[in-house]
Amino acid sequence: MNAPIAVEFDVAIVLGAKVLPDGRPSPALARRVAVACALARADLVGHVLMSGGPVSHPVPEAHVMRDLALAAGIAPSRVHVEDRSRNTIDNARLSAPIIAAQGWGRVLVVTDSFHLPRARYIFARTGLTVTGFPARPDRPGAEWWLAHGRELFAFLKTVYRLEIVRT
Secondary structure, eight states: OOOOOSSOEEEEEEEOOOBOTTSOBOHHHHHHHHHHHHHHHTTSEEEEEEEOOSSSSSSOHHHHHHHHHHHTTOOGGGEEEEOOOOSHHHHHHHHHHHHHHHTOOSEEEEEEGGGHHHHHHHHHHTTOOEEEEEEOOSSOOHHHHHHHHHHHHHHHHHHIIIIIIOO
16 A cells, blocks of 8 residues: 555545446556555545546446445545536536535545546646645556556647646
8 A cells, every 4th residue: 555644634635446347446546546545544634525526337337336334434524425527527526515515625636656647737727736646556567557548649649628728
């Protein structure tokens, strides 16, 4: 597991990832939730906000994530859901009102390490100051390393969307 952090956060926003056709979490989704649950059990985060809508499966990613967190022993009062987002820009935009309504100020974003730079950029462009916390597989395989290359193109597309098109 990743090294613990020394600062407490009001909330960890866990960014969604693929739900498999049979409704099970993908390894990325399970990994992100496991990291957030470890942080919550260590009382480094007060709450977890699962962010992800129905992208590749009719069940929203956030619902699968919530179920994983509850099964891991995180108290229901600490688990929150944003279940409409379909991408990282939506994660930021749709999580912001929840964060404001709850009065959370110290925000941690949990996602795969290769995705963190883009996620932090998007959250900043949405007006949220966040710290990132990486989720990494114990034994990264070819798919993990290929994701780094895909992320470069995703970052460029995001900059285009946010800075040029302003979507």
